[in-house]
Amino acid sequence: MLNLSSLEFLLAEAFSGLKRNRVMALAAILTAAVSLAISAAFGVCALATHRACERLPQQFDMAVYVKREASEGQVRDVGRRLRMLPYVDNVEFISREEGWKEFRKQLGTEISTQDVLYNPALDTYRVSLSHPEQSDSVQKAISKLPYVDSVDWRQKEVVFFTGLSRVVSAAGLMTMIVLFAGSVFIIGNTIRLGIYARRREVAIMRIVGARASFIRLPFLLEGMLISGTGALLALLLMRFAANYLSQVTRGFQSVTRFFDSGISYWQLSAVLIGVGLSLGAFSSSMSIRRYLREGSLEKGQR
Amino acid sequence: MIDFRNVTLIYPNGIPALRHINLRVGKGEFVFVVGPTGTGKSSLLKLIYREEKPTEGEVMVNGENVAAIPDHSVWQLRRHIGVIFQDFRLLPDRTVWENIAFALRVTGVSGRQIRRRIPEFLELVGLSTRPDALPAQLSGGEQQRTAIARALALDPPILLADEPTGNLDPDTSWEIMQLLERINLRGATVLVATHDSEMVNRMRKRVVALNNAVIVRDEQKASYHAQPV
Numbered sequence: 001m002l003n004l005s006s007l008e009f010l011l012a013e014a015f016s017g018l019k020r021n022r023v024m025a026l027a028a029i030l031t032a033a034v035s036l037a038i039s040a041a042f043g044v045c046a047l048a049t050h051r052a053c054e055r056l057p058q059q060f061d062m063a064v065y066v067k068r069e070a071s072e073g074q075v076r077d078v079g080r081r082l083r084m085l086p087y088v089d090n091v092e093f094i095s096r097e098e099g100w101k102e103f104r105k106q107l108g109t110e111i112s113t114q115d116v117l118y119n120p121a122l123d124t125y126r127v128s129l130s131h132p133e134q135s136d137s138v139q140k141a142i143s144k145l146p147y148v149d150s151v152d153w154r155q156k157e158v159v160f161f162t163g164l165s166r167v168v169s170a171a172g173l174m175t176m177i178v179l180f181a182g183s184v185f186i187i188g189n190t191i192r193l194g195i196y197a198r199r200r201e202v203a204i205m206r207i208v209g210a211r212a213s214f215i216r217l218p219f220l221l222e223g224m225l226i227s228g229t230g231a232l233l234a235l236l237l238m239r240f241a242a243n244y245l246s247q248v249t250r251g252f253q254s255v256t257r258f259f260d261s262g263i264s265y266w267q268l269s270a271v272l273i274g275v276g277l278s279l280g281a282f283s284s285s286m287s288i289r290r291y292l293r294e295g296s297l298e299k300g301q302r
Numbered sequence: 303m304i305d306f307r308n309v310t311l312i313y314p315n316g317i318p319a320l321r322h323i324n325l326r327v328g329k330g331e332f333v334f335v336v337g338p339t340g341t342g343k344s345s346l347l348k349l350i351y352r353e354e355k356p357t358e359g360e361v362m363v364n365g366e367n368v369a370a371i372p373d374h375s376v377w378q379l380r381r382h383i384g385v386i387f388q389d390f391r392l393l394p395d396r397t398v399w400e401n402i403a404f405a406l407r408v409t410g411v412s413g414r415q416i417r418r419r420i421p422e423f424l425e426l427v428g429l430s431t432r433p434d435a436l437p438a439q440l441s442g443g444e445q446q447r448t449a450i451a452r453a454l455a456l457d458p459p460i461l462l463a464d465e466p467t468g469n470l471d472p473d474t475s476w477e478i479m480q481l482l483e484r485i486n487l488r489g490a491t492v493l494v495a496t497h498d499s500e501m502v503n504r505m506r507k508r509v510v511a512l513n514n515a516v517i518v519r520d521e522q523k524a525s526y527h528a529q530p531v
Contacts, residue, residue: 005407005413006410200391201393203391204391204393204404206377206380208455209409210408210409212377
């Protein structure tokens with residue numbers, strides 16, 4: 001049914017609709033662009049903090065120190081019990097000797113074995129967790145084990161990052177919902193005005209027997225053109241923002257290195273354009289369904 | 303071809319537009335539907351092209367119950383029916399040619415076909431010299447001719463005209479009527495709703511007279527004398 005000249009006609013109609021309705025179309029494009037850009041920014045941040053949290057176990061493993069008086073068998077026993085605890089992912093043994101070597105390496109040459117009377121390090125288990133947010137309860141359980149001297153873990157950092165991840169995701173989701181609802185409203189309104197401006201054409205199409213899909217398609221395309229253009233603008237906006245941010249934060253690479261969403265600009269482009277086009281299609285189909293029902297225009301004209 | 307079987311149409315406000323209408327129009331007939339304003343002439347036409355559905359009874363077009371056609375298939379019925387109106391309903395920002403081409407475009411006719419067919423229709427309605435004029439540059443008669451060409455563009459076997467001469471002077475009205483008769487002679491079934499008694503009397507065609515939503519008269523080669531309202 002859709003031959004080449006029909007397609008050409010539909011596209012021409014969609015473009016002429018946008019031209020006729022210039023100001024509103026521009027407003028809709030900008031709204032879509034801002035919504036998509038802010039949503040995408042939140043998405044990238046949420047992804048980055050989420051990934052940061054995933055890497056926390058390696059960054060902030062727990063160190064479990066075994067009491068000096070424990071015998072070799074008792075030390076092994078502590079390791080066995082650790083492995084049986086819930087949420088424990090991996091347990092690695094570091095002997096006093098290795099620990100001491102490590103310690104000296106970190107301090108450089110300033111201290112040598114001769115300066116101290118004995119090896120001050122303790123036998124240590126490095127414990128990584130499958131769920132970092134469970135660190136608190138795991139730590140309590142470990143402290144109660146026999147022959148455990150103390151447990152060292154960076155509670156503050158873990159709590160901070162898991163909390164941050166949750167806040168960013170929740171705030172992002174809320175903002176996204178509000179912005180998308182706004183976009184749907186404004187794009188939908190643009191399409192509604194377009195339908196109103198072309199009510200004569202629509203009435204004639206119906207009288208001469210155009211298919212319903214043929215009547216609807218230009219309006220659907222119009223909505224998708226609006227949000228597609230909005231998505232392209234949003235991408236430009238994000239590119240500029242990313243460049244600016246990376247310049248500003250050049251001095252803090254040790255911190256920013258930690259935040260990496262792990263998605264490329266091309267992946268972001270594909271997602272943004274896909275979401276943009278669906279947003280436009282959804283918004284215009286809402287208006288089409290509401291204002292282009294069979295008979296709704298002719299009834300208004302009578 | 304068109305068959306009304308005990309049709310009643312009551313609008314949502316409770317006012318009956320048509321009551322117990324029984325009417326048969328054969329293929330190739332020319333029929334005037336006459337009566338004072340507000341007696342249901344337009345409603346009768348609207349039932350044929352499924353702009354309205356009967357409250358009771360059946361309207362059959364080509365043996366098909368029009369009310370039973372699902373909404374998404376109404377376009378198939380409409381391609382068999384050309385409709386013209388008192389107010390012409392042309393697109394003001396498009397030329398004569400473009401107005402006719404529009405009807406063809408939106409029904410999926412190819413560009414080549416359109417270029418081939420439009421001159422034919424312009425010739426038929428006598429507008430060959432004015433394809434590039436905008437509706438505002440045309441006389442009322444010329445605008446109605448454009449609308450007729452558009453209605454005929456898909457070669458519908460049925461042509462419905464709702465007060466086609468309501469906005470025209472008597473001479474122009476007569477030209478339009480002659481054009482409709484020519485279209486009828488080419489084989490189309492033509493129904494004209496009008497209250498223009500002079501035109502009806504000159505044409506001597508079948509006349510179906512409506513009054514207060516019912517058919518009061520149905521005669522061949524008849525005349526019509528408008529009663530004072």
